[in-house]
Amino acid sequence: MNKKTTTNFIFLLLLIGVMPVMADTIGHVDTNFKLIGPDDKIVIEAFDDPSITGVTCYYSHATTGGLKGAAGIAEDSSDASLDCKQTGHITLTEEIKNSKGDAQKVLKKRTSMLFKTLQVMRFYDDKRNTLVYLVYSDKILEGSPNNSISVVPVMPWRTQ
Numbered sequence: 017m018n019k020k021t022t023t024n025f026i027f028l029l030l031l032i033g034v035m036p037v038m039a040d041t042i043g044h045v046d047t048n049f050k051l052i053g054p055d056d057k058i059v060i061e062a063f064d065d066p067s068i069t070g071v072t073c074y075y076s077h078a079t080t081g082g083l084k085g086a087a088g089i090a091e092d093s094s095d096a097s098l099d100c101k102q103t104g105h106i107t108l109t110e111e112i113k114n115s116k117g118d119a120q121k122v123l124k125k126r127t128s129m130l131f132k133t134l135q136v137m138r139f140y141d142d143k144r145n146t147l148v149y150l151v152y153s154d155k156i157l158e159g160s161p162n163n164s165i166s167v168v169p170v171m172p173w174r175t176q
Contacts, residue, residue, distance in 0.1 A: 037063050037064075037066050037122065037123045038063070039061035039062060039063040039075075039123065039125070040061060040062050040063065041059060041060070041061050042060040042061060042062055042074065043059075043060050044057045044058060044059045044060065044079075045057065045058050047078070048081070050081045050082040050085075052082065052083055053081055053082040053083045053084075053085055053086040054081040054082070054085055054086055055081045056078065056079065056080055056081045056082075056085070057078070057079045057081065058076055058077070058078055058079075059076065059077060059078075059079055060074060060075070060076045061074070061075055061076075061077075062074045062075075063122075063123055064103075065100075065122055065138065065147075066122065067109065067112065067120070067122075067138075068106055068107075068108065068109075068112065068138075068147070069104060069105070069106070069107065070102055070103055070104035070105050070106040070107075070173065071100055071101070071102060071103065071106060071147065071168055072100065072101055072103045073098060073099070073100040073101075073122070073123075073136060073149055073166065074098070074099050074100070074101075075096055075097060075098045075099075075136065075151055075164075076096065076097045077092065077093075077095065077096040077097075077127070077134055078092055078093040078095055078096075079092050080092050080093070088129060089128075089129045090128070091127065091128035091129075091132055092127040092128065092132070092134075094127075094132075094134075094152075094153035094160035094162045095162055096134055096151045096152075096153065096162070096163075096164060097151070097164050098136065098149055098150075098151040098164045098165065098166045099166045100147070100149045100166040100167075100168050101168065102168050102169075102170075102171060102173065104173055105173040106147075106168075106170050106171075106173070108140070108170065112138075112140050113140065113142065115139070115140050116142075117139060118139075119137040119138070119139055119150070120137065120138045120139075121135060121136075121137055121138075122136045122137060122138045122149065123135065123136040124136075127153060128155075131155050131156045131157075132153060132154070132155045133153065133154060134151065134152075134153050135151070135152060135153070135154065136149055136150070136151050137149070137150045137152075138150075141167075144169070145169065145170045146167050146168065146169045146170065147167065147168040147170065148165060148166075148167050148168075149165060149166045149167075149168070150163060150164075150165050151163060151164050151165075152164075
């Protein structure tokens with residue numbers, strides 16, 4: 017391997033390590049017809065927790081259509097709903113077990129051109145052996161109190 021190839025390979029590994037979690041679009045419903053540009057929608061997406069195998073989260077959120085939505089400059093609503101489920105065997109790392117109420121970012125999605133994001137955070141409730149997921153929207157200067165939570169009790173997984 018020459019020096020340039022090695023440098024490119026290291027850069028690729030670093031890039032992969034900092035890539036955000038990508039959600040899969042499950043479907044959508046139109047909520048408001050727009051004559052020009054896409055309609056306003058409620059979109060349903062799913063993602064697997066990047067640090068804990070065996071947990072999948074589904075969330076719905078509004079997207080703004082029209083010309084601003086098509087151009088990517090619209091600001092989406094802060095409303096979102098979240099439901100997470102155990103989909104396989106869960107193994108918690110020591111870092112997660114020792115988080116002691118500290119939030120860990122699981123997903124961050126831009127909902128306006130510059131300053132607004134939708135985030136999913138994970139908490140571990142050691143007393144109840146439960147994962148708690150919180151979805152909310154924030155801005156650099158002012159966030160929204162709109163939020164939703166979902167809990168996933170850590171249970172033995174059935175094998176077949």
